[in-house]
Amino acid sequence: MLHRIIPIFIPHLGCPHRCVFCQQYRITGSEKPPSPLAVAETIEKGLQQSGASASEPVEVAFYGGSFTSLPVQVMEGYLKAVQPYLATGKVASIRVSTRPDAISVEVLRLLIEHGVTTVELGVQSLDPEVLACAERGYTGRQVWEAAGLIRKHGLALGIQLMIGLPKDTREKDLATTRDVIKMKPLMVRIYPTLVLKGTRLHQMWEQGLYSPLSMEEAVDITADMFIMLEAEGIKVIRMGLQPTSDLNSPDTLLAGPFHPSFGELVASEVFFRQVLTAWRLWSEKPETEDFGVFVNEKDLSKMVGQNRSNRERLKRGLGVNRLRIAGIKSEERDWVGLGRAEADKPLFVLSRQDFYRAWSGQNHI
């Protein structure tokens, strides 16, 4: 179910050390963690902004630190600040993000007692070399154990992954994704690694010991992971960091594939691949030089791509002279159709689920 989230940022709170890539003060735009009183104020403000008549349930989410590494009293202090809103039904649930090595039966019981329903684990990778180089401080085995415990206790499991970390490769990202699918999370976030000022990665980059992914590589790998996860019914709820004003400043972001609409770039890449796949599967192409690509009108901007980039790529990819991309009214989303350019509806349609099956089979991912 969709929630309206009221985020509470607790930058670096509970973190046993600083991972090489991380700079939560800049990512979250928050300079210091709030007091429990400030949490209540943020919730009040969030409820007012979202309006009393909004229909989706409200969720309070503690982001930006290692929530379950906090001393029990501090954790309870934050959770208790939300209880009055849970009691009146103004807030439906709580979500926390944390490290895989900070999950235990005792901690999960405490979370459940206080109305937490979702735990997001910052996994980043399951490759031992990548985890070690990022100085994450836990093993893949600990991730499996934490994910299993969270699910066993009936909590929704979210997993955060990163691509482009030191010693990472596309193959390692896809292997991590295959294992994450087996952990059965409800949702996944994917973040390309960025070089942020003041991090250990900043030093490595300056010393020539680290090169970030290009934007093309980041979009390509994320699209592969998106297809693999969504094909298994796992929602990819975020791709790329939220563009805070700090992150938009060249004083914070030094290098790496950052785009304020990174998720849109990936969505366009997925539509591009879906058209190529539909073209391959369409066995009865008419005798014409002018083809049309059809999508739900609400998907048109994703299909066309930023700066209309998909049109030229598709003309080259399909080897056609003229290509019309048209949006039409439809109940269903995420399908693509092919037909004559001048027609008002397609002759061949490929649904998203059929595309996932065909793409995974052909590309062995």
Ligand code: SF4
């Ligand atoms: S990545 Fe997570 S655990 Fe590491 S420093 Fe950042 S918030 Fe803390």
